Amino acid sequence: MEGLKIVVIGGGSSYTPELIDGFIKRKEELPVREIYLVDILEGERKLNIVGNLAMRMIEKANLSTKVILTLDRKQAIKDADFVITQFRVGGLFARARDENIPLRYNVLGQETTGAGGFAKALRTIPVIMDICKDIEELSPKAWLINFTNPAGLIAETILRYTNIKAIGLCNVPINMKNTTAKMFGVEPERIKMDFIGLNHLSWAKKIYLDGEDITKEVIEKNLDDESLNMNNIHNLNWDKDYLRGLNMLPSPYLRYYYMMDEMVEKQKQDVEGGKGTRAKQVMKIEDELFEIYSDQNLDIKPPQLEKRGGAYYSEAAVSLISAIYNDKKEVHTVNIKNNGSILNLDKDVVIECNAMVDKTGATPMVIGNMPPIISGLVNHAKAYELLTTEAGITGDYVKALEALSANPLIPSVTIAKKILDDILRENKKYLPQFSR
Template sequence: MTKKELKIAVIGGGSSYTPELIEGFINSYYELPIRDLFLVDVEEGREKLEIVGAFAKRMVAEAGLPIRIHLTMDRKEAIRNADFVTTQIRVGLLEARARDEKIPLRYKCIGQETTGAGGFAKALRTIPVILEICKEIEELAPDSFLINFTNPAGLVTEAVIKYSNVKSIGLCNLPIGTTMKIAKMTNADVSQVDMEWVGINHLNWTTKIKVEGKDVLDEILNKMPGSEGMNMKNIPDFGWDRDLLRSLGALPCRYLRYYYMTDKMLQEERGSLQNKGTRAEVVMQIERELFELYKNPDLSHKPKQLDERGGAYYSLAAVNLITSIFNNKKDIQTVNIQNKGVLDCLNNDVSVEVNCVIDAQGAHPVQIDKQPGPQIRGLLQVVKAYEELTVEAAIKGSYDTALQALTIHPLVISADVAKQILDDILNENQHFLPQFY
């Protein structure tokens, strides 16, 4: 990219995460010279947008940078001629997330924001809105990149791959967070840690870990059981079983606890529901406190309380990606892109989360050394089949396809339960799911 003054649109700009992103843009300004930063939101988020926007302007002023911050409800204005569009939206707000978590728990199934039936409900609401945004990008900023942080990131990326022509890359903070943890565990600089990822968003395995050129995977796996160092926020510290790790021969991502330790995770969720409420309800309280802080006219730096929100390294991942595209860096980052034969056990047109070379044209997958064995491939193929069905159901509004998606998901215990969960999701999300009505 040759343009020297950038326009970036942040859709979902009233998010409590936005100050994290602003901090990243400030820290990277001399590599990423943003001139116009548009924060856009929906009418229901106007108050939050105004609070976050005022805080963002104070942050930029404190840094002494010539970034112009624009607050708008006009998404098209924000997108028009943008170089990058980032999406961090939550269709239905946190109230919808709370429902997503509660509905599966009624039927003794995992209720989680991105995994299982909860992630399914979120995908049904989110995918049509993301595709509307993609149409606007195609019309108003056809050369721009869409950097998607909206969960479930893998499902959203797949929908964009299959149903739009936008240059899109899906992003999750989990890979960069895990890399930082490995660096901390091994007392190494993060630049000296190389990891190979195999899988899809929130269902991936690290099959190679090198620190300063030395293969340390086996050493890491032996350190892992019960090690708090490898856990990130939001996930209870249930130590991995040593025999499980040895038999896998890979380091599972934290979301695989829902599959490998379903009984413990379900017990934890049901206990939390009784004692603290859903994770969404906990986050609502954290957000109320954050926005009270953001209102303070004397606050011009990101408060440490934002770390409790659960989005560690979010801005680092986003800014690293955008900076690498803008500067044609050709470095390696772990992102969500089209498979194109990287994982030969999955179709070419689906989304995968793997290492990619990042340059001015986007993300290019790095061929992996060894295809996953059956212990990984089996679960991966089933969950990817669920994702393919979910994307189709979200776009076509097909009850039958939606039912099949839930029925084959490993965290939904039976076809009868799948039907009950689906009916509850549709009943409690009617306003957000017109495609089914």
Template structure:
């Protein structure tokens, strides 16, 4: 093979410099020949700005990589070896609606969790299905690395409804490893963690420092106020008794389930103030980022990017691609088909666990039976995801209502119905599957 062709769907994303940095850093193990950054017409200005920065980064590196900018998705996908998806249907304006609509009902408004995550999934599933049709036709041997949120739910839709080879990816597990290393005041390469759960609902089952189990030591430090969160999640302190009885390390998103009342109050207060919702805060961050990106002298990933919630994306994504391409047989935390990995969940659903990655894909490491401390929550959210996948594909109103009514963060059918009707009404332009329904 002369070199690899990479197609990045959502190439105008402000995360793209992270991805380019990852390919540049791993040039000795990934012979990338072409990187196609593809976006839609509405994203052309951002694509040009990010794409030109990407070209400057490559030029500075001295590598022979051809960065191409295009609005032609099929051109980008044709004969690609790897396709990366990192797009946001409806942009940050749609995310803002996803966050504000639920707050009217005094329930959580968040882009990947609960009603907001449902709305985003409904907009995203029709688009990812079309992308997969292109991959099946134009690059049937390509691997799709899905970073588009809600990553686990979208990965499950791909696994169930297409023939595309796919692995879902999230930066939360790698971020947790780095945060645990910071808590222990050690280099992150000395820390390993066993992960189990679903995307944005994953627990660190065990944490190891140089091979020694230090899970309870980390839990003790978290109970004493050590930080383990992300830029997009308020850093509320964990309850000491909860952590000590859980005997596992919760991911930052667990705050939405374990501290729901505090988080909803925090979101309502922010939304009603000059601070605004997280989407509205990110709009300001993104505007500043693109002003920085547009500097013709800039030829590196700027440090301001870490103010977004997607830090470590390049480490996670490019490391995974390298593990597949180089048949590394190394462990990554990914979203894959269950196939009996977690006992009690259907075989065909997506889970987030450690997996051995080689040239044939990701092979999840068996977990077995889960303790009741986490099993019930996983089952409930997974049932919501299963219903949401089918609702997103079919546009079935009843399945949508069942999905929302089942979600543990939505208190009643009355609230679920109100949320669903408003989500459909405010997203009509992005929900072809719901046309002439409801």
């Protein structure tokens, strides 16, 4: 049959209209026959709301693409061309636990980094492995595009423990590029950034405007400017001396590492002041979004979706799919195996970097050596990721303790053990691998 079969696992997500909008915008270059939106029974209500909005958007765009809503993941995956994963095991209530458990011990509570990201990874790994098993069996030629957080760690798991064709994706690099373009009043296509590091632990090593190196100017603009931050991260200004010496633009997530004490204090103030962690705020945003989505007259991606924190997601995901399908040989920032891109890092680990994308997948561009100012942190975080993938696969308590203790945001083994025990107890129903 002509046209692509696209499968979205976590189809009931509030992000889905963003994705549908991306396919509509690229209708001339991506002939999509079917979009399967897949969810679980607990997410059926949201799946129906989002799915019906997706159908209205497709109809308004006058496309013949069929949108199919289903709880049958295997049926959806069979003969798929692309599978997109954007799910959250345990929903926002699990995220709230991820953020609150570490704060009990004056440790950062965040959904993708530190102890919160660790908990999310442990819940996600068994599910992503089941999905990969289905793809291997029912659609071995399909590409898996993973947007599920922690994106780098999940990509590490997939590429280390399965044989499927997979690329990890995050909206932070494209967000940094687009907001930099906005600061300079130019089109994003004129900005080029050379990224180095890991997912949510990356730096723009060099930044160019029309081929001219503007790294220093971008850094100066970022010293007092809030526009390059993200909705889900407290805006604290970078230390001017440190940032100038670094001479690279850090991902907004590096605030958690460079300003850990201040970020923890901000989170505690939010909780004590009644504002709650980011999960509580997102619950409110999501309730509002699904009420908007339920309007039968709505047939476009609503502007309120930008508050959700997934800006430019569709641009990143759909343009990546198009680059593969159309053999574009264009540069994208993705999470793939290092393969010699960063010389002073193991070749077989997953990094976040610029890559040339065509029908064969993503080939990393050579970066060279990490400078000493970041190499220690990157290697430290990668050791944590490797241990976490092993713990998530095996359900080994000691390995999980080793992993959490190795996280750069955890102050001691003593604290790690307390947090780990709380995580395992409060997430028991989502951690079948540890029941052994």
